[in-house]
Amino acid sequence: MSGDFECDLLIRGAQVFDGSGEDPKIADIAVAGGRIVRIGSDLSLSSREVVEASGYALAPGFIDVHTHDDAAAIVRETILPKLSQGVTTVVTGNCGISLGPSPLSRRNVPVPPLDLIATAEEYRYQSFGDFLDALRRAGPAVNVVPLVGHTVLRARAVEDLTGPASAAEIAAMRSDLAAALEQGAIGLSAGLAYPPAKATATEELLALVTDVANAGRLWTTHRRDEHTAVVSAVAETIDIARRSGARTLISHHKCCGEAAFGLSRTTLAMIEAARQKIRLDIDVYPFTASSTVLIENFAQDSRKVTVSWSDSHPEMAGRDLEEVAAGWGVDQMTALKRLKPGGAIYHQMDDDDLERILSWPPSLVGSDGLPRDRRPHPRLWGTFPRVL
Ligand SMILES: [Zn+2]
Known part of the structure; x- marks a missing residue:
């Protein structure tokens, strides 16, 4: 609280980008009790702390819409790659991979790519709610917006991950999904390009995504293909989005391999046309x-x-x-x-595709950083400075 002062923090003379897309304005900002209480020019308030910010830019914390920070958010230090870029909110559980519920009920080790974010010992949360409880206890240094992963649900329910799920297995996944949504998941993520989810039939996904739509949540998808079949993978995504009615986010949109270079012209046109009728977005990271x-x-x-x-x-x-x-x-x-x-x-990837996708106005920025890697891709630490 402010005590004898009118505010706790007064930031003076910064160039303020307020996140609305409007041109920046030079302004003073006063903070009290952890909240912005005044924005204006030449605020004359007594403050516990004053920062002279002339010549600096000031913006709301960035949102990293595509992360694998599920475990990193529980261990405070490892969230530094995000804090150091000005990121204050991370969306976790992407690409079908989430730390809860545990995918080890049928298997002793996390099948790749589940090992991208955690070891077998770290996959210790029996339910999605257990993971969220651990997160709350840890008090992460960033806001966490958690998705539950389809590949995790699949690893729990499906006997043979190289084949389509049976009706009973789909029912088991739907039950786990309902529990996760009830416990606080903001939606479902899919990672269809990876071996344990590649055999997912469109109908399996549609059943789950329809549940997501009925719960008023969203689904994100690392599509079945990002190489030469990227166009048909986008078509499948649009089809599921349309039939389920769920809000949809295409993850890290890209065209991989020389034979796919230039296909972003086609995919962006498809996405743009679909957006006239359905809620469809994309995210992208700024590297080839x-x-x-x-x-x-x-x-x-x-x-x-x-x-x-x-x-x-x-x-x-x-x-x-x-x-x-x-x-x-x-x-x-x-x-x-x-x-x-x-x-x-x-x-x-090709520079032209990246430039085209990144400069498309509705594109969201998500790092897709992998905090567990020994020698991580620079997108983990450098996505937001690179975009700026
Ligand atoms: Zn992915």
């Missing part, structure tokens, strides 16, 4: 390299692959796959197999 677990077809479509972590060969983190393979006297695919489980950075 992606990063995820070690996957053969990602490596095959890349100009260069850099190892970001490897449980079997931790010493190779930070080195290029080509160099690792040459050192071992094997081809790159053999080296990739030996490095598993692990992750990599894939240089596989």
